[in-house]
Amino acid sequence: MPARMHNWLEIELKQIKEKGLYRELKTAESSPASSVVINGKEYLMAASNNYLGLAGDRRLIRAAIIAHEKFGIGSSGSRLTTGNTILHDQLEQRIASFKNKEAAMLFSSGYLANIGVISSLAGEEDCILSDELNHASIIDGCRLSKAKTIVYKHVDMEDLEKKLKEAQGYRYRFIVTDGVFSMDGNIAPLPDIVKLGKQYDAYVIVDDAHATGVLGENGRGTSEFLNVDVDVTIGTLSKAVGTEGGFVVGSQKLIDYLRNKARSFIFQTGMSPGIAAASKKAIDIIEEEPDRREHLHRLERKLREKLVNSGFYVLGEQTPIIPVIIGEADKAVQFAQKLLEAGIYAPAIRPPTVPEGMSRIRLTLMASHTEEEISYIHQSIERIGKELKMMKG
Numbered sequence: 001m002p003a004r005m006h007n008w009l010e011i012e013l014k015q016i017k018e019k020g021l022y023r024e025l026k027t028a029e030s031s032p033a034s035s036v037v038i039n040g041k042e043y044l045m046a047a048s049n050n051y052l053g054l055a056g057d058r059r060l061i062r063a064a065i066i067a068h069e070k071f072g073i074g075s076s077g078s079r080l081t082t083g084n085t086i087l088h089d090q091l092e093q094r095i096a097s098f099k100n101k102e103a104a105m106l107f108s109s110g111y112l113a114n115i116g117v118i119s120s121l122a123g124e125e126d127c128i129l130s131d132e133l134n135h136a137s138i139i140d141g142c143r144l145s146k147a148k149t150i151v152y153k154h155v156d157m158e159d160l161e162k163k164l165k166e167a168q169g170y171r172y173r174f175i176v177t178d179g180v181f182s183m184d185g186n187i188a189p190l191p192d193i194v195k196l197g198k199q200y201d202a203y204v205i206v207d208d209a210h211a212t213g214v215l216g217e218n219g220r221g222t223s224e225f226l227n228v229d230v231d232v233t234i235g236t237l238s239k240a241v242g243t244e245g246g247f248v249v250g251s252q253k254l255i256d257y258l259r260n261k262a263r264s265f266i267f268q269t270g271m272s273p274g275i276a277a278a279s280k281k282a283i284d285i286i287e288e289e290p291d292r293r294e295h296l297h298r299l300e301r302k303l304r305e306k307l308v309n310s311g312f313y314v315l316g317e318q319t320p321i322i323p324v325i326i327g328e329a330d331k332a333v334q335f336a337q338k339l340l341e342a343g344i345y346a347p348a349i350r351p352p353t354v355p356e357g358m359s360r361i362r363l364t365l366m367a368s369h370t371e372e373e374i375s376y377i378h379q380s381i382e383r384i385g386k387e388l389k390m391m392k393g
């Protein structure tokens, strides 16, 4: 690389480090489970998106192996050219039936689903109303669409209504929101959003990345949990489903349209056949084993309650994402380091992912955790909080 470029990269990196915002990879040497091995040492995993513990499930692995034996490893082409197999078709049908929708379409990731769907539906003459805490892939989808994007205050329905009024001059209006907010662990007020959408003639798009498999009696997501219907639901297979890939569900017309429009679908190689087969198996398990979800929510309620009783500022509700607010970025890093020393893996989340002064330890729980592990996490956090003088006593 030319030294000329090195100079400014060096300066930028130094600034990032000085702010305590430098990011580095941690490398796991084990399969995804309640514990993880890093640098030869075992830690209790408290930060994974593997909510139902399916990412290492033998049944998924077996489904993938059988599929790979028959269909190979790579799909070798875009779905629209040579990369489509019966496994892809079956998975799309399975996702549609799971979500109680007419049709589904796969993407290679949730990120690609968001940018593809949003930029296909909204155009230059349209307006998107976007929650201020929406995921980065939604923000990027809005940018790609070239639509006017108006950000409304986080889950603030008064602000959304005010901005919907301002948006009446545009051709179409879209309200887009996370179903469960990934950094705050709270649930979007979908019944109110849907009502406003009807009142002000706006379509509702929900990104259910953290809710699929987790919320609702059958794990169908926020729509099931809150008993509402939305126009477009986007999701990922890379969290509770335990594999990888993204999807969109809705009417058959919507899917027909997106197949012809979404560039991140058209110009992307189809997902690996093994992933498709494993994902279908995972959705079967999500429906057939509600006890995983029940156990997860029992643990989540228990840990929230314990942390609040210990005096911590804990965000969110009724989801396995439990953000514990620490404050400044460097203190959160210190907290995470002490957790590591206690054998718990839960990294600090810092700006720009979250606002200044709101750095946090973002705990996430899994159905494979035990009550004892949850107690240990609570005790360790309480002890470290006292060491760092975060609470009285």
Ligand SMILES: *Cc1c(COP(=O)(O)O)cnc(C)c1O
Residues within 6 Å of the ligand: 109, 110, 111, 112, 114, 135, 137, 178, 182, 207, 209, 210, 236, 237, 238, 244, 245, 246
């Ligand atoms: C993780 C996530 C995505 C991206 O999904 P991938 O499959 O990892 O690309 C999109 N939206 C939200 C809200 C997420 O949390």
